[in-house]
Amino acid sequence: MIPLNVNGRLHEVEDEPNTPLLYVLRDTLELNGAKFGCGLGQCGSCTVVVDGKPIFSCLTPISILQGRKITTVEGLGTEDAPSPLQRAFIEEQAAQCGYCIPGMIMRAHALLTTNRTPSEAQIRDHMNPNLCRCGTHMRILAAIRRAAHAMQAADATAGPREVRP
């Protein structure tokens, strides 16, 4: 049994320790957000956030994830209460097939958690590991900018906040 902290909940999973996190998320925990795209760390469809950093869940065995905080797109918000990033993707209609989008959102989430005012070049550079084949890139970039603005506005309302690395 390996204890995994996913979206703030502790799960004891029986999967083999070498099982990549992606299969545990999808097959054991029945979470749909992280997607299988290549299994090679080349496309980013499987991106989730571990302790604030984006990782390829298709390559990361669960054996090294004990005690780490794993966040998937399901941990950000729901259809009824979407997070600022999810809301921005809906408002920008930043999806065509949408298959890559949860990975995009999680990679962007890692950026905006530490940097509320990324430049356009920083956003493009940060998003480079994730592939989209529908060509939704321009809207994805717009959604990230929109979410950054929304989060800045929320910060201003909420007053000073502690930035965790």
Add this chain to the structure above:
Amino acid sequence: MNAPLFTPSRREVLAGALIVSFSLRPPRSVAAEEQQNAGPKPKLPGSLKDAAMLDAWIRVDANGTVTIFTGKCEIGQGIKTALIQVAAEELEVEPSRIHLVTADTARTANEGFTSGSNSMKDSGTAIRNAAAQVREILIGVAAERLGVAADQLHAQSGAVVGPDNRRIGYGELVAGDVLHVAAQPASKLKSPEALKVIGQSMPRVDIPGKVTGGVSYVQDLRLPGMAHARIVRPPSYDARLQSLDTSAVEKLPGVLKIVRDGSFLAVIAEREFQAVTAMHALAAHAKWDVATKLPDEKDIFGFIESLPADDYVIAEKHAPAAAAAQSLEAVYRRPYQLHGSIGPSCAVASFDGDALTVWSHAQGMFPLRKAIAEMLHLSDDKVRCIHMEGAGCYGHNGADDAAADAALLARALPGRPVRVQWTREQEHQWEPYGPAMLSRARASLDASGNIVDWQYEVRSNTHSTRPPGAGQLLAARHLEQPFKPDAPKPIPQPEGGGDRNSIPLYALPNVRVVHHFVPDMPLRVSAQRGLGAYHNVFAIESFLDELAVAAGADPLEFRLRHIQEPRARKVITTAAERFGWASTPLPKGKGRGFAFARYKNLGAYCAVAIEVDVEHESGRVRLGRAVAAVDSGQAVNPDGIANQIQGGIVQSASWTLYESVRFNETRILSQDWSTYPILRFGAVPESVEVHVIDAPGQPFLGTGEAAQGPTAAAIANAVANATGMRVRDLPLNAARVKAAIGV
């Protein structure tokens, strides 16, 4: 996702279908009309011509719930949302109250493939007309019930409303078979000025679920007792499985079954990663003879030219014209290119010992059913195919093949649903590619720089090896008793396949266009977004720029000089104005390019202007601003149209700048994203701006493929403008551009 999975039961559904198809007594109105009108019956609009009964498209429950049935599939193009808008508009029902069922052989009309940018033209037109007719029928029923004339009633918010504000909900009006009637050729469509839902950028219905982890794709389908499978494919196209030692793999945790039939090899396990582990182990214990002989990649176009071809003269026109003052000739080439879905193909199938159900992201559920039924020697009515979304396909990728894999494995494990997920490497190696193509253009200009003669030849394989033949399915070819692929056939004009968009839309006095159809396929190929239009528009619109340079004319002015059609001109001038087109020279290394096409010469009009920056030392092309204009007919969801065109521009930019399938003498070498690089965020354009030109009251023209060709040519023209050198071989990668500019 689609409607409830196992309801209604297949028997009920089939019985219903029989009544629909073989109703012996036509509704009175049709019979009466036939008596009056002895001449040929007018054609029904859109897909109504193939499925005429209104309740095949629209059902209203007693509680007022409206369900729309389309035979088309959502493939990321946003068709669900657009079809709901169309239905909501004519039915006078709020879009949020409409439930939509997509392609399902047990529930929807057979609308063939979701391809060719035809979904709005086929299904959108059918649903719009059916909805208008249903509305009028319900008003008629209400008139009878209220004892007032129908013209005193109107439909509003799911009810019929009378002059005294009495309302009768649709649910109360649908008793009996009131909607079980054949559609009429003419419908009382709302006038363009009265439209409230059509023309609005309604948010896509599927996006909230997709961004929050909802069940959105066939990959997300989890059925009770479902097992997981992986395929072990041969190392090359025709390799045969010579020997296999399964003993070690059988002992691996969770392995339920190893399935071998000829050279079709797969493993089924309880858990997904157990299947992955077992697949690798099985592959290590399989020995193959590698028989395939592929042509030399470096000389692939010479090889294709050496293959026998069937020649079709598809355009021939001769008219008096001024004498030729100069002539140009050029050859353009496009390599094999991948669809490259971000999610490799996947399918789920379940066999109860008698009947098979398949959930698939393929583009045609009815053709898929036919192919699978043939492969398994089942009758069609024993196979049900239900569409669920996958990752974007952009044409015929591995989806049908994965469905066939799942079907074979479900049959091997009756009583348990089996989910098959292809690997990235399998998708890259086995999907049918967009065919390599080449074309030769020749044209003459008169002394004033007008085109007086145009000759164009295009050489290509087929652009469709889709089902319904069982031999079109990969697994079926690998079985002990293999099925043979169907003989390849060209797709006839006016849509065309390799010759799609090979006839220029420009008004030219002398034109000859020849399609050299090459039946032999050294690499597996099929439909890829735009089919031949991607290459032909790249070639024609590149050549047009070459002619403009020879004529000393501005490329935009040169195009307008040769095209009269008002809608084409509007699209061209809109894109040019919004881009700020000018002839003035740009700083060194910068260029601007323009291109235009009407997809299939009968679909959407699309013009693209783009600026590029060519890095002199490396030959690397950087994309600046891109501006497009599109006329897709009556625009149902302008933002949806813009989304498709933006995506098309970015995707086509990737094909055009980077993409080419690599292979050696026996196998495909493009196996992943490192051996087949595509565009990443670091290389996307600075901006992409799309102007949707609405055409109120005009037919739906479709949008999905319109940008592929114009984008390619606009980039090529911009590179030529920046460097002074013309690159006619795709992709315009750094090495090729560097070689052209000679650094």
